[in-house]
Amino acid sequence: MLETISESPVPVRVISEAIGDYLGRLGPVWIEGELSEVTVRPGAQMVFMKLRDTSADMSISIMCHKSVLSAVEPLPQNARVVMHSKVSWYAKNGSLSFNVKEIRQVGIGELLARLEALKTQLASEGLFDDDRKKQLPFLPKSIGLICGRNSDAEKDVVANATRRWPSVNFEIREVAVQGSAAVVEVSAALRELDANPDVDVIVITRGGGSFEDLLPFSDESLLRLVADCQTPIVSAIGHEKDSPLLDLVADWRASTPTDAGKRVVPDMQEELQKISQLRERSFRHLHNRIEFERAKIAAYLDRPVLKAPHTMVTSRFDLLQNLRDKAARSMGHLIALGREDIAQLSTSIRTLSPQATLDRGYSVVQKKDGAVVRSASEITAGEELRVRLAQGEANVTAN
């Protein structure tokens, strides 16, 4: 730290030397970035370029001897490179420059290896876990759409969603979807849309592209931002076979922009149909239930005890009649029996009664005590006796 106070300022050269000293301590460094604005003046020994950061919106201007550049030519546009450079401080006019000693292109293999390493790292942190995945809203108020400038991807998402749900509305953010600006612009749009309360789901989409083109969608800072978003994210990058790491972090992976358009909104017709079917089924159920119960009640009312309640009286009446008839009959029967008995008795009395014998002229002699005299020896002279004749009786005395 250099202590200075306004009363005794330090001259320029002291500051300049201090800066030169700090930078000197940095020493040569290996820097990674994206090469752009390469300017080669004819005949010039030195070549000037810009090296952009792959995630942040920063860049540094660098220079190198033309042989350093030609050693690694041809380099594609926006090539991803690694450079060995010393930071030099030109005290005379206080300018800083990077004098690059060696440039190496970062090959596909290297990029793939880095991507795999990042993938395992993020996986171990649980950023790809299923339980982190948020539910997509059934019907979003509005859909955030981050896509390339008037790209087919944008058209596909909007067309398909609108066909299913005509009144859908979008918050569209057209940004760079490849190169070093992509990560920066996509992230900015993502932060803005994530903060917007009306945006219930955000679709990040772009058409197909080369491995490098899709690289921004495997960028660590973008992936961590996606993971932290509160709003559900749909990743719809490239074609079916393309699968940048964004697919793993997002809450839902659409195979294509069209697929995303269909997934984020329900199909109006389908929903209306479902609703009317449900109404129909509930009406049908209730209708049948009432008919069923009505039939049941009718069945009860049809039962004789209710349909013809008079039976409770008439059946008893019949029973009564029946009983009375029975009584009458049995009385009649008894009477008849009685008569018969009497008849028999009277005949038997008649047969047993001595009257007939008396009629034939016989008579019955009885002692005073009523005993019947069967032999003369039983009679003593002067005894009073009764003689019963066919007609009447007489009192006699034996002589």
Added chain:
Amino acid sequence: MAESKKLSYEEARDQLAEIVSKLEGGQATLEESLALWEKGEALAKVCQDWLDGAKAKLDAIRPTE
């Protein structure tokens, strides 16, 4: 018969069923049968009122085809 008004549809229906089986059982005295029959009629009416009410509500929304 007043209390039969508060009955739910199912209660009225079940009581009606009971009355029918009692009457059909033939054990009830004349007096009981008369009373049972009257109650049965009242309950049947309660059930029908419930059903007619429900049907009316349904028809109000969806006149049956």
